[in-house]
Amino acid sequence: MNWFRRHRDPLAQAYRDATPRRPARRQAWMELTFLVLDAETTGFKVGQDRMLSLATMPIRHGDLHVGEAADWVVFQASAPVNAASSVHGILPSETAAGTAERAVLAALLPRLHGAVVVGHHIGFDAAILDEALRRHFGTGLRNPLLDTAALAMATLDAFARTAYPGQRPPTLEELCAHCGITPLDRHTAAGDAFTTAELFLLLCARLRRRLDRPLQARDLPFTHV
Template sequence: MWTFRKPLHPVAEAYRDGRAGSSPKGRTPLDVLRIVVIDAETTGLDPSRDRLLSLAAAALSSGSMPMAGLRSWLIYQPWAALNDAVAVHGITPAQTARGEPEEKVLFEFLDLIRGAVLVGHHIGFDAAIIDQALMRHYGTRLYNPLIDTAALAMAELEAFRKTGYANQRPPGLEEVCSHCGIPMMERHTAEGDAFTTAELFLLLCARRRRRLGRPLEWRDLPSLRP
């Protein structure tokens, strides 16, 4: 039986094409991978209901973060409410009105992350929100391999090791950063958190490289998908 499927949007198609064969092999050196650190601010914590308010991406290049590779977008959400989340990210309904259309932002975002490994703190949540938005506009989801810095921190830093305690939750960005002595820049803006997360990621990678005594490879990092 025929199911009607909306044909994939060309942008999404290009994104999916870029993905083909992009899943890194285990021994690929980390330095040759395209790594993009992302962060999203949202209207709330429920991926099925809440929407993107802002998005930021920091592209890394062979172990360092050029300022030129830092992008951020403020997104226009017509139904943004003045809820509790506003107190966190500080993006008021009036400000979101000055944002760009979600479709256009996603378009640029997809272009940027094509073929890249995405890194974020609690990236599962960011990815879920972005998935929903992608599905609405382009009928696709994220296919990039994901790395969660919270998981990396738990593996790398003694203070956050898995204990077996049932209610142990992955550490927050603030906790890990204050443990590592990384100051929070522009906390709860997508750009600031992406920058801080990138710094944290670089530090954790450097720690692990030091510990292993060799340059890092893809297999050395805990990845979530695809």
């Protein structure tokens, strides 16, 4: 273990040291740091496709810190025009002028320190990010994950889980329509991160009212990569 610590990139080691795999069960929600994250990619296959853009929005003490939001267009040598590009609209000329993927991850790692990573259908984005971190820094994504689709199904009666085998998680559009949120710049990483952050805060407020007490970490449906 000491050999790995000595040879691991300092940015990666600092991230690992600062980021427990899971918060304490009774840690107050207001004490948690959340990082809402969204990525747009070259396609939908983990291990094959790459990030084209990435955006983050921090939440601390229950407040959005918009001034600390960050977003990047990521350089990729090959960015095919395909079904994914018809959704996110990122042109090959844009990603050709983007920031190197390693530099984007180097800027992201300090933002990930000790945070719960939140996103809508976050599993895919987290898997893409995990693979990129392993390629560039030799460490996977350690953060606990929180999917707003899963949180909505646990919080809103309209989207509650049923025994129906064909049930699917709600889309971001469906949840925004139900909750009265106007999406910002849909299918851009920055717009989706901001919209998801608003939705997350609303869902947590609904869950707090349902439980009739302050939220704790144990109330949230965490997962991991």
